[in-house]
Amino acid sequence: MDSSLIAWIIRAIPFGTIIMYGAMGEIMTEKAGNLNLGVPGIMYLGGFAGFASAFFYENSVADPNKFLCILISLTCCILASMLGGLIFSFLTITLRANQNVTGLALTTFGMGVANFFGVFILNGKSYSAAPLANSAYSAKIPGLSTSFGVVSETLFSYGFLVYVAIVIAVILHLFLNRTRVGLNLRAVGENPATADAAGINVTRYKYLATCVGAGLSGIGGLYYVLDYNRGIWATTGQIEALGWLAVALVIFTTWRPLNAIWGAYLFGTLYWLYQFLPSLLGFTVASYVTDLIQMVPYVVTIIVLIVTSLRKKKENQPPAHLGLAYFREER
Amino acid sequence: MECAIQLKHVTKTFGSVVANKDVSLDIYKGEILSLLGENGSGKTTLLNMIAGIYYPDSGEVLMGGQPIEIRSPKDAYAHGIGMIHQHFKLVDVFTATENIALGLDKREKFDLKAVKKKAQAICEKYHFDMDFDQKVYSMSVSQKQTLEIIKVLYRGADILILDEPTAVLTPQETDKLFEVIRNMKKDGKSVIIITHKLHEVLAISDRVCILRKGEYVGEVQTKDADEKVLTEMMVGRKVTLNINRPEPKNPIKRLEVRHLNVKSPDGVAVLKDVSFDAYSGEILGIAGVSGNGQRELLESIAGLQAVEAGGSILYFNEGKETTPMEVVGKNPRIIRNAGIHMSFVPEDRLGMGLVGSMGMIGNMMLKSYDSGKSFLADRTKPKDLAEQIKKELQVVTPDINTPVSRLSGGNVQKVLVGREIAAAPVVLMTAYAVRGLDINTSYTIYDLLNQQKEKGVAVIYVGEDLDVLLALCDKIMVLCSGQVNGIVDARTTTKEEIGLLMTKLKKEETANE
Numbered sequence: 001m002d003s004s005l006i007a008w009i010i011r012a013i014p015f016g017t018i019i020m021y022g023a024m025g026e027i028m029t030e031k032a033g034n035l036n037l038g039v040p041g042i043m044y045l046g047g048f049a050g051f052a053s054a055f056f057y058e059n060s061v062a063d064p065n066k067f068l069c070i071l072i073s074l075t076c077c078i079l080a081s082m083l084g085g086l087i088f089s090f091l092t093i094t095l096r097a098n099q100n101v102t103g104l105a106l107t108t109f110g111m112g113v114a115n116f117f118g119v120f121i122l123n124g125k126s127y128s129a130a131p132l133a134n135s136a137y138s139a140k141i142p143g144l145s146t147s148f149g150v151v152s153e154t155l156f157s158y159g160f161l162v163y164v165a166i167v168i169a170v171i172l173h174l175f176l177n178r179t180r181v182g183l184n185l186r187a188v189g190e191n192p193a194t195a196d197a198a199g200i201n202v203t204r205y206k207y208l209a210t211c212v213g214a215g216l217s218g219i220g221g222l223y224y225v226l227d228y229n230r231g232i233w234a235t236t237g238q239i240e241a242l243g244w245l246a247v248a249l250v251i252f253t254t255w256r257p258l259n260a261i262w263g264a265y266l267f268g269t270l271y272w273l274y275q276f277l278p279s280l281l282g283f284t285v286a287s288y289v290t291d292l293i294q295m296v297p298y299v300v301t302i303i304v305l306i307v308t309s310l311r312k313k314k315e316n317q318p319p320a321h322l323g324l325a326y327f328r329e330e331r
Numbered sequence: 332m333e334c335a336i337q338l339k340h341v342t343k344t345f346g347s348v349v350a351n352k353d354v355s356l357d358i359y360k361g362e363i364l365s366l367l368g369e370n371g372s373g374k375t376t377l378l379n380m381i382a383g384i385y386y387p388d389s390g391e392v393l394m395g396g397q398p399i400e401i402r403s404p405k406d407a408y409a410h411g412i413g414m415i416h417q418h419f420k421l422v423d424v425f426t427a428t429e430n431i432a433l434g435l436d437k438r439e440k441f442d443l444k445a446v447k448k449k450a451q452a453i454c455e456k457y458h459f460d461m462d463f464d465q466k467v468y469s470m471s472v473s474q475k476q477t478l479e480i481i482k483v484l485y486r487g488a489d490i491l492i493l494d495e496p497t498a499v500l501t502p503q504e505t506d507k508l509f510e511v512i513r514n515m516k517k518d519g520k521s522v523i524i525i526t527h528k529l530h531e532v533l534a535i536s537d538r539v540c541i542l543r544k545g546e547y548v549g550e551v552q553t554k555d556a557d558e559k560v561l562t563e564m565m566v567g568r569k570v571t572l573n574i575n576r577p578e579p580k581n582p583i584k585r586l587e588v589r590h591l592n593v594k595s596p597d598g599v600a601v602l603k604d605v606s607f608d609a610y611s612g613e614i615l616g617i618a619g620v621s622g623n624g625q626r627e628l629l630e631s632i633a634g635l636q637a638v639e640a641g642g643s644i645l646y647f648n649e650g651k652e653t654t655p656m657e658v659v660g661k662n663p664r665i666i667r668n669a670g671i672h673m674s675f676v677p678e679d680r681l682g683m684g685l686v687g688s689m690g691m692i693g694n695m696m697l698k699s700y701d702s703g704k705s706f707l708a709d710r711t712k713p714k715d716l717a718e719q720i721k722k723e724l725q726v727v728t729p730d731i732n733t734p735v736s737r738l739s740g741g742n743v744q745k746v747l748v749g750r751e752i753a754a755a756p757v758v759l760m761t762a763y764a765v766r767g768l769d770i771n772t773s774y775t776i777y778d779l780l781n782q783q784k785e786k787g788v789a790v791i792y793v794g795e796d797l798d799v800l801l802a803l804c805d806k807i808m809v810l811c812s813g814q815v816n817g818i819v820d821a822r823t824t825t826k827e828e829i830g831l832l833m834t835k836l837k838k839e840e841t842a843n844e
Binding site: 179180183184186187190191193194195196197198199200312314315317320328 | 384420437441
């Protein structure tokens, strides 16, 4: 029983990490008032750009270096994701297009781009791999990951991006709540007219928050391909499902980065519920039930939505100006 | 006197609309200046150009004789100019301190504690009362306004612009605000007040500048001015300032409200044991600080609001004076068809009653789409009605199909009120019918209400301006915290009495009489 519980946690934490990146990026974006539903597309862009750059680096250099591999793939991933964010920003902030429509289009766009260019890498095969990048990203911490038995196994047996995610969540929390820029950013999302009157450059804040947020979300895609999925690129719709889960997680956290840490792991646990709970309890379930159980994270999100809207606490509500374009001279 | 800031030949257009045309204005140090004008006369636009919200198309702004560029609110702050907008620029989920800290100079260290300390010092200097850890959403309107003023003073503003500061305040709160403004004047600051309330202009300012249709009309020293002079300058012709008040003829009871209790969705009691009667040929005024149950009361009568058990609203229709109808529990449409009509003008004007993206015809159809036997909706009658309202109330619109959201506030209100009156009501309820309207349009609306009164309609008028309530209504019912805090005769009562009733709950015995 113990071992399957540990196996459950070991599956849940990496899974949670993927959506934690997606959600943190989206929290940043939404705090500035932009509802970017293009998260799945951005995670595709980030994941694919990271994989493709690592793949080419590995296959074109005689003696590839792991550290360089990480640097190249991470840079490409963040740049590609930020490009996605930039498209969204330009359309919604500068041209004031509808954010929902633009976001959904960006999701389709990101998937399309990734799968289109993926064809050239796959070259007729059903999947292709970047083993060096995978070993670099999934490298465990020497020492810590073995010396404490079960503790090491459950807490320290993951690639570095798992820990980086936690650090980023804490930094994001401090940034939003303790710094001047964070205060300004939140004001932009709550009431851009007020922020504008206070001399804050609303357009710049929205652009930056959306692009940086997209970059952060994209790392989720990268982590999925190069670590979680063992460095294998295949044309499946998996990333899209993860992207939507990340969007759901943002609501679940009530827009608080610190909640994203445990929320993401909880989502991971719930996602793998179908595989581990029956064996923990000693019974088997039919495969159609599996799909139903995988729905649990979404159900939990809906419950959280209901509870927070019933409690009507202003602090738990989405940023007041979320999803609305701002135009100073509108009368 | 020394000039604090000067505007020279400033022009600003929005599309084809000229908001300000060649306006020149001097503002002196240590004076209280009133900027007076009707709705849409360009008062706010003009000062928004000093505050950095808009940038003039032509003309210049001078400070100390030197032309200055004010491209953003930040530039305005840098020149010591702060504006308190009509719609507060505050972030609801932030504390008072956080709101003050918003957008402060980047070179200063980000330290909320220091901000709070400095703000408290300002409070002591000008005798404000403020809890700096309170979140804005839990503040009253008056507190929010105080916070806005502190915010501006914190930034070291020497020129303060207040846009319609008293619109949402009780008379007592207004007095307090004026006290603060005088304190600031003593401190050598220039204060500009945008308003269209004449008595306030006379009470507070040193000098009045008047705008009409975007153009500068002239200035008067307040001590040489009276309401008549100012109105004539503002409107450009002589107007009679007296509101007509015909004696009620043969009043018949139309509504009998008893023990009405309403709870908000959060379970807070919004109306507590409200009882009153409304008579035909009479205007019953309802006074109270907004948000004290006015909306819920009207909505209960219109059937839009669930009422607690035990309350009753009896409606005595024409010809059915002996067999009243119980309104509570009835469908709004039945109530409307029986002759009870409501026009509620919310703060955003379009929120209830009209659909902004539809034209006048479409909005007329909202009330008639289900009448007639044909499968297709009847468009002819609504069209005639729209034409009639446009003509009778002088609605300024390019076409009756133009979306009403493109009309100016006053015209939107005319459409709304006109439609309700056209339905030949037996009971007509209007709330804030003249909210934000200029004197001319307001008088058109008062005349309309008086016409209805003379026709024998029971009019319920929820209003904000006490002077108008006193001049227009026959009786005034004052609501305070959802309770009837007194029903007074409008002909004999005083403004002070009503103001007191609005803010101070009398003892239980009066509420339960």
